[in-house]
Amino acid sequence: MTEKNIPTVYDPQAVEEKWYKYWEDHGLFHDEVDKGKKPFSIVIPPPNVTGQLHMGHALDNALQDILIRFRRMQGYNTLWMPGTDHAGIATQIKVEEMLAQDGITRHDLGREKFIEKVWEWKEQYGDRIIKQLKSLGASCDWQRERFTMDEGCSKAVREVFVSLYEKGLIYQGNRITNWCPRCNTALSDIEVEHEDKPGHLYHVRYPVEGCSGEFLSVATTRPETILGDTAVAVNPEDIRYSHLIGKNLILPLVGRSIPVIADEYVDQAFGTGAVKITPAHDPNDFEMGLRHKLPQIVVITNDGTMAAETGKYAGMDRYECRKALVNDLKEEGYLVKIDDHQHAVGHCQRCTTVVEPLVSKQWFVNMQSLADPAIEAVNSGKIQFVPERFTKTYINWMDNIRDWCISRQIWWGHRIPAWYCECGATIVAREDITVCPTCGSHSIQQDSDVLDTWFSSGLWPFSTMGWPEDTDELQQFYPTSVLVTGYDIIFFWVARMIMMGLEFKKEIPFKHVFIHGLVRDSQGRKMSKSLGNGIDPLEVIEKNGADTLRFTLVTGNTPGNDMRFYWERVESSRNFANKLWNASRFVLMNLEDVDQVSKLESYGVTARENNSFTLADRWILSRFGKTVTEVTRNLERFELGEAARLLYEFIWNEYCDWYIEMAKARLYNKEDVSARTTAQYVLWYVLEKTLKLLHPFMPFITETIWQHLPHEGHSIMVAEWPAEESSLLDEQAEQQMNTIMDAIKAIRNMRAEVNVPPGKKSEVILQVVTAELQTVFASNLQYVKTMAAADPITMLSPEAGKPENAMTAVVNGVEIYMPLKGMIDVEKETLRLNKELAGLDKELARIAGKLSNEAFVAKAPPEVIAKEKAKAGEYQEKQQAIQERLVYLASI
Missing domain, CATH: 1.10.287 (Helix Hairpins)
Known part of the structure; x- marks a missing residue:
């Protein structure tokens, strides 16, 4: 027996935790490898273990959950691989802050003890975001949960590093990197956030050597780096400076002689058209320095203070030096002017310190040979971006790819598997070593650096499935079906996964890259702590339920586009949940005498055999058939927002507002058993299957209602996805019903226009043009009477005269008249x-x-x-x- 009574009010808190536990306890998120089924797999973009669920996470994971629930119901062998990222710098900062409360630094503990503390912190706090994802309803296979520092992933990381080293694709070198003076480490590009800041453009005169009174003016935003200049560059096409190319300048305040060089990189229109070159402190200058074989002079140290080579400025903070140096330039007559200038300034994502481009010895990956196959995979269509416009974004970056700095000067992370011996040997090995294979010495030391966090996450699609072992999961689920992610990490994560997958699995890592935008506030601003405009998804879930949040995030969402978060839309989604709940409660109340699916299906068989479906029945069944097709197609095309909109319109407008109202007369007619049972069948059939369509979007409320309806199976999440049934489609019924509905809406509008009281019936006269429509209206006048408060209704022939003193409306070949005499005051x-x-x-x-x-x-x-x-x-x-x-x- 199915329990049919549901509470009068939908309370998400009363059902969400209950059903999630039920799904987990019954192992419904887990699929064993079944090679007899078609696979569908997704790997989660692993959130940082330090992370707190934010709106971006909520959107990203809601989209993934919709796709995985959809394919699971379609009978695919599914895997949604979950896990977390060790987040090297962020986690180390968290633990260091915790230690600082006790007056301890990591150096006080030493590396080994500090790492133990990090693991303790991870065990205590690292699963917080996982619990939050569960509150969202994420149906990940938690039995297979991975961590980028677990044993399997660590083995994969070492294998990849050593293999690339052996191929000559990983090397050590002195190159320029983003450096955080606070975290005291190199950073990847994604760990640097650029923010437009008001600053200044300093115009400085450099004397031309041997030409008394002649100067070349340059403009710079960072005058403190003048001390490290090794050239001034001009564009070879710039006639203003062509006579100076090959000559030398005297570096102000320093007195060093530096050349004037020609390079096409120089923008003639910016500043003075002459650019100071500091190869050790600017990435573009570094590249130009390599082209022109310029020396690299380091004048700023790792902690952001000036180096000993800077003389009187040595030991100053870089910004203190800037003030002092500008003052000296002014006093010595080198400063021409200072302009206000807005420019992008890079900040460390973790501590907000302004990063410093510095030359240092780091480990790098040579990217070009890895990039070429990754470009081909996208150009050939093996990997498709959704929407397609992001293909160009990806290709543009890949065409201009730079070598990747993968070493970080921190302790938490995958330690670089390189050892150094006193004899000068560098040994890179898959297993830890204690003896130098070159000289036999035991005096060897492992590199103290760790790998960039993105190095391990770049292996995520195959390392999580057991690679380098050839596991059943790899054979079945790799390549994965789709990657769902934001456009902001196409370069830093998506591209690297493609490169690593092709290099080590010889296959693409995923077939589609489904790109979504950012969730912005109602004014279109990016959510941030500084603006105080962030919205906590957990707060939305607590107040309104996970289904409401999920539906809010997906409705109106189009692939690749940012969306704005409005509380009004949250309210709309909550109202939708309530509408569905109340409609389902009405249906359940009218199924009290039916407790078996077989009995309801027999009603349907009888109705078909006796041709007893009404026009309203045929219409709603046809509309449902089209909804199945359209929702399925949109999900397959990753148009999840459009699929959600279609379901909203069908459930709210067609099923709830129209069909249920039209069915009431038959449900309440106890004498006509056939009419009642037919209405019961159609109400149940459409609701039960529509709940399945809606389940991927709103899993909790659909499970709750479905469990109360007559059903087969133990959970809607593993019930069969509704099949497309062409036999349901009935264009004639839809056209006829639409005409009746338009007439009802026209009468309602006329009543509203003259403020007819709701309880007062309106006399209505219908003049129908065609014989076919006359038959349709004559057979279905009851709908007009009950839903338009129209009584009496008179039908006139087309030849009859027009009624006088009546409001008029015309819809689809039907003239509608509403006499006003006696109708209003x-x-x-x-x-x-x-x-x-x-x-x-x-x-x-x-x-x-x-x-x-x-x-x-x-x-x-x-x-x-x-x-x-x-x-x-x-x-x-x-x-x-x-x-x-x-x-x-x-x-x-």
Whole structure:
């Protein structure tokens, strides 16, 4: 027996935790490898163990969950691989902050003890975001959960590092990197956040050597780096400076001789068109320095202070040095001027310190040979971006790819498997070593650096499935079906996974890359702590339920585009959940005498055999059939927002507002058993299958309702996805029903226009053009009576005269008349309209006064004047409509 009674009010808190536990306890998120089934797999973009669920996570994981639930119901062998990232710098900072509360630093503990503390922290706090994902309803295979520092992933990381080293694709070198003086480590590009800041452009004169009184002016935003200049560059096409190319300049305050070089990179229009070159402190200067074989002079140290080589400025903070140096330049007559200048400044993502480009010895990956096959995989269509426009973004970056700095000067992470011996040997090995294979010495030391976090996450699609072992999971689920991620990490994660997958698995890592945008606030601003405009998804879940949040995030969402978060949309989604709940409760109340699926299906068989489906039945079944097709197609095309919209429209408007209302008369008619059982069947059939369509979007409420309906199986999440049934489609029924619905809406509008009281019936006269429509209306007048409060209804022949003193509407070959005599209080309605007319006259006079005021017109912005004129036009239209209505009322 199915329990049919559900509470009068939907309470998400009462059901969400219960059903999630049920799904987990019954192992419904886990699929064993089944090579007899078609696979569908997704790997989760692993959130940081330090992470807290934010709206970006909520959107990303809701989209993944929709796709995995959809394919699971379609019978695929599914895997949604979950896991977390060790987040090297972020986690180390967290633990160091915790230790600092006790007055301890990591150096006090030493590396080994500190790593133990990090693991302790991870065990205590590292699964917080996993619990939060569960509260969202994420149906990941938690039995297979991975961590980028677990034994299997660590083995994969070492194998990849050593293999690339052996191929000559990993090397050590002195190159420029993003350096955080606070974290004291190199950073990847994604760990640097660029923010436009007000600054200055300093114009400085460099004397031309041997030419008394001749100077070359350069402009710079970082005058403290002048001390490390090794050249000044100009564009070879710039005729202003062509006579100086090959000559030398005297470096201000330093006195060192530096050359003037020609390079096409120089923008003639920026600043003075002459650029100071500091190869050790600017990435573009570094590359130019390599082209022109310039020396690299380091003048800023790792902690952001000035180096010993800077003389009187040595030991100063870089910004203190800037002030002192600018003052000295001014005193010595080298400073020309200072302009205000807005420019992008890179900040460490973790501690917000301004990063410093520095040359240092690091480990790098040579990217070009890895990039070429990854470009081909996308160009050939083996990997497809959704939407397709992001293909260009990806290709542009890959075409200009730079070598990747993979070493980090921290302790938490995958330690670089390289050892150094006193004999000068560098040994890179798959297993830890204690003896130098070159000289036999035991005096060897492992590199103290760890790998960039993105190195291990770049292996995620195959390392999580057991590679380098050839596991059953790898054979079945790799390559994965789709990667769902934001456009902001296409370069830093997506591209690297493609390169690593092709290099080590010789296959693409995924077939589709489904890109979504950012979740912004209602004003379109990026959510941030500094603006205080962030919205906690857990707060939304606690107040409104996970289903409401999920549906809010997916409706109106289009692939690749940012979306705005409105609380009004949260309310709309919650109202939708309540609408579904109340409609389902009504259906359940009317299925009290039916407790078996077989019994309801027998009703359906009987209805088909006896051809007893009404027009409303045939219409809703046809609309449901089309909804199945359209929702399925949109899910397959990753148009999840459109699929959600279609379901919303079908459930709210067609099923709840129209069909249930039309079915009520038969449900309440106990004498006509056939009509009642047919209505019961259609209500159940459409609701039960629509719940399945909606389940991927709103898993909790659909499971709750489905469990109360007559059903087969133990959970909706493993129930069969509704099949497309062409036999349900009935274009004629849809056209006929649409005409009746349009007539009902027209009558409702006429009643509203003249304020007919809700409880008062309206006389309606229908003049139908065709014989076919006459038959349709004659057979279905009950719908018009009950849903338009129309009684009596008279049907006129096409040849009959037009009724007088009646409101008129025309819809699809049907003329509708609503006589007003006796319908409304003419005197009362006339008073109301005159009052409204007086208000409009007053507003029009106010606007006319404004627009005739010369002072207002002269000072007001054009858009304000346009707005006032638009208001006047709108009020004049209303005025005319009311005047026409008053004339009409006077004739009654």
